[in-house]
Amino acid sequence: MTRLRRWDPCVAHRGGEVDSFLADYFAQEDRRILLLAGAGFDPRSRAVASRLSEVGASVRALFVQENRPNPPQGQVDRAGANTTALLAAVPEREIAPVEIFGPDGAVIGGRNIIGILNRQNHEGLTDIVVDVSALSVGTSFPIIRYFAERIGRGRGPANLHVFVAHDPRLDANIRSIPSDAPGYVHGFKGGSTLFAAAEAARLWLPQLASGRRGALGRLYDFVEPHDTCPILPFPASDPRLGDALAAEYITELESTWSVDTRNIVYADESDPVDLYRTILRLDDLRQPVFTETGGSMLVLSPLGSKVMALGALMAALERDLPVAHLEPIGYEMEGSIPAQIAEPNLVHIWLEGEVYPRPRSALLAEGKSAP
Incomplete structure (x- = not known):
C-alpha cells in the first residue's frame, strides 16, 4: 500500500525560476535569514550568498570551512579567495572551521557541525537557507536534518530552504579521494544498527559516478547487500x-554486484524530486513483500551529482533510511576548472515551512521503524 509522501507535491524551483523566487520572497522586509554555506575551493561557493546580497535580503551567514589533512596549495588559495568574497557579500557573518577527521582518523565532521549549530542563536529568524553546493554529504546532510527536526519540534525557524548549483560536469571534475573507513553519515544510520535489522533484506542504492569505483567497492563490502539497484542519471x-x-562499471554490474538490467534505477539528473519519488516507490513495493521474513531495508550511497544527492537526502529523511558513505580525505580537480561560476544553474527545494499545510507529520527519529 502506497504511503502518503511528505514532499508530494513539493515546492521547488529551477533555473530562472530561482532568481524570481529569490527576488520576490527573500527581499521581503519581514524575512530574517540564516545562511549556511561552504567556504571552500569549490567555484560554486559564492553562488547563493551573492544572490541573496544582490536582492537586499536581511542575512546572517555561517560559512563552513571543512578542514581535511594536507590540502593542495592551489585549493587553499581558491578557498581563501572564495572566503574573502563571501565575507564581503554578507557583513553579518561568522566563519566556522570544522575538522572532518579526528587525530585517530575517525570521521567527526558531522558531530562537529551539529555542536556548532547548537551554539547558534536562532531567535528572530524566519528562514534557514542551506547552500549545499560547496558542502560535502557528511556535513550537509546532518545540517539539514538538524533544522528539519527543529522545525518538527516547533522550535523554529519556520522555513527551511535548500539550494544547490547544478553542474554535473563540475561534479565529475572535482573527484574525491576516499578514506579507508566506510560508515554511516551522522544522523543517518536509520535502523541499520538495530538487532532487528540483521534479518532485513538489504537493498543497496548506489549513485554511480565516474571515477568512484574504488569507493563504491568499499561501500559494497561495508553494506553487504542482498541486492543492488544502481542509480544512473537519465535524462542527463x-x-x-x-x-x-x-x-x-561493467565488471561490478555483471559480476561483483550481479545486477539484473531490470533493476537499474534511472532518475532525472536535474530534478531531485524525481529520485526522491523513485526511492520511495521502491520502498513501498518492497515493504509488503518482506514483511514476514524480517522486513526490507534500503541503504543509500549518494555520490557524484549534488542534485541527485539531494533527492536521496529527502528520501532518507522521510523514511529514516541509512546513508552509507565514504568520507573524502581530500579532492582532486581538473586545472581547467574556473575560479567561480558566473551564472550558476540553481535548484531550490523548500523543504519545510509555511508553504505546506498543517499539521505536518513529524520526521521519524533515527533508528525508529516506520509505521
Missing part, C-alpha cells in the same frame, strides 16, 4: 552519460 545533460557509466 550528457545523453551518453548513462551508457558511459554502465561501461565503466
Whole structure:
C-alpha cells in the first residue's frame, strides 16, 4: 500500500525560476535569514550568498570551512579567495572551521557541525537557507536534518530552504579521494544498527559516478547487500552519460554486484524530486513483500551529482533510511576548472515551512521503524 509522501507535491524551483523566487520572497522586509554555506575551493561557493546580497535580503551567514589533512596549495588559495568574497557579500557573518577527521582518523565532521549549530542563536529568524553546493554529504546532510527536526519540534525557524548549483560536469571534475573507513553519515544510520535489522533484506542504492569505483567497492563490502539497484542519471545533460557509466562499471554490474538490467534505477539528473519519488516507490513495493521474513531495508550511497544527492537526502529523511558513505580525505580537480561560476544553474527545494499545510507529520527519529 502506497504511503502518503511528505514532499508530494513539493515546492521547488529551477533555473530562472530561482532568481524570481529569490527576488520576490527573500527581499521581503519581514524575512530574517540564516545562511549556511561552504567556504571552500569549490567555484560554486559564492553562488547563493551573492544572490541573496544582490536582492537586499536581511542575512546572517555561517560559512563552513571543512578542514581535511594536507590540502593542495592551489585549493587553499581558491578557498581563501572564495572566503574573502563571501565575507564581503554578507557583513553579518561568522566563519566556522570544522575538522572532518579526528587525530585517530575517525570521521567527526558531522558531530562537529551539529555542536556548532547548537551554539547558534536562532531567535528572530524566519528562514534557514542551506547552500549545499560547496558542502560535502557528511556535513550537509546532518545540517539539514538538524533544522528539519527543529522545525518538527516547533522550535523554529519556520522555513527551511535548500539550494544547490547544478553542474554535473563540475561534479565529475572535482573527484574525491576516499578514506579507508566506510560508515554511516551522522544522523543517518536509520535502523541499520538495530538487532532487528540483521534479518532485513538489504537493498543497496548506489549513485554511480565516474571515477568512484574504488569507493563504491568499499561501500559494497561495508553494506553487504542482498541486492543492488544502481542509480544512473537519465535524462542527463550528457545523453551518453548513462551508457558511459554502465561501461565503466561493467565488471561490478555483471559480476561483483550481479545486477539484473531490470533493476537499474534511472532518475532525472536535474530534478531531485524525481529520485526522491523513485526511492520511495521502491520502498513501498518492497515493504509488503518482506514483511514476514524480517522486513526490507534500503541503504543509500549518494555520490557524484549534488542534485541527485539531494533527492536521496529527502528520501532518507522521510523514511529514516541509512546513508552509507565514504568520507573524502581530500579532492582532486581538473586545472581547467574556473575560479567561480558566473551564472550558476540553481535548484531550490523548500523543504519545510509555511508553504505546506498543517499539521505536518513529524520526521521519524533515527533508528525508529516506520509505521
